[in-house]
C-alpha cells in the first residue's frame with residue numbers, strides 16, 4: 146500500500162481500529178488477558194474500540210500488547226509512519242518522519258524505535274542453501290570518498306568507534322544480520338548456529354581465520370579476496386550488496402553515531418531487504434504485530 150492508499154483507506158481512528166481488529170481476531174474477538182471469547186463491545190464508551198470480557202471482567206482494546214498500546218498518537222499517523230518506513234528504500238531520520246507527519250521529533254523517534262522493534266521479532270526460519278557470511282563495520286561519521294581503510298574498526302575522529310556487524314544471506318533469499326560483540330571463532334559460530342541450518346548448507350566466507358571453527362559444523366567454501374572476488378559460485382556478492390544498502394541507509398539518515406540503537410536500525414534494514422519482493426509489505430508488517 147502506498148501512502149495515498151493508506152491515507153484514504155484509514156481516514157480516522159475508527160477505520161484503523163476496525164482494520165486492526167480484523168487482522169488480530171478475524172471473526173472471533175477474544176480477551177487478550179484470559180483468552181475468553183465471551184466478550185462484548187462496550188456500548189456507550191467514549192473511547193472507540195473498547196471491549197468487555199465477561200469471563201475475567203476486564204476491559205480491553207485491540208491495541209493491548211502491541212506497539213500501539215496506550216499510544217496518544219492517532220492511529221492514522223502510526224499507519225502512515227509504517228507506510229513511510231516500509232516503502233522507503235533507505236532509512237528515514239526521525240526528523241524527517243516528524244516533519245512528514247507533523248509530530249514532534251521525540252515522538253517520531255519513539256514510534257520509529259517501536260516499529261523497528263516489531264521488525265526485529267519477525268526474523269523467521271533459519272537460512273539454508275548457499276549462504277554467504279561476512280562482517281563489516283557501520284557507524285561513525287560519513288566517510289569521504291571511498292577510503293577503504295575507513296571500514297576498519299577503532300577510534301575515528303572524536304571518539305567515534307564503529308559497530309561490528311555480522312550477517313548471512315541465503316543466495317537469492319533472506320538476510321539475517323546482527324551487531325556482533327564478538328568476532329572471534331566462538332562468537333561467529335554462535336551467530337551461525339542461531340541463523341543458519343547446517344544441513345544442506347554451503348557456507349561461503351572470506352579467508353578470515355575466525356571462520357575455521359565453523360568448518361567443523363558447516364560445509365564451507367572460502368573466497369580469497371586477495372586473489373579474486375569470485376570463483377564460479379564462490380563469491381560474496383549478495384552480502385556485499387546488503388552491506389552497501391546498510392551503509393547508504395545509515396549515512397543517508399543517521400548523523401549521530403548511537404551504538405545502542407544500531408540493532409534496531411539493522412533490524413529495519415534486514416526486514417525491508419527480506420520483503421523486497423513483497424507487494425504487501427504494509428499488510429505483512431501489520432500481521433506481524435500480532436504474531
Ligand SMILES: [Zn+2]
Pocket residue numbers: 176177178179180181198199200201202203
Ligand atoms: Zn478476559
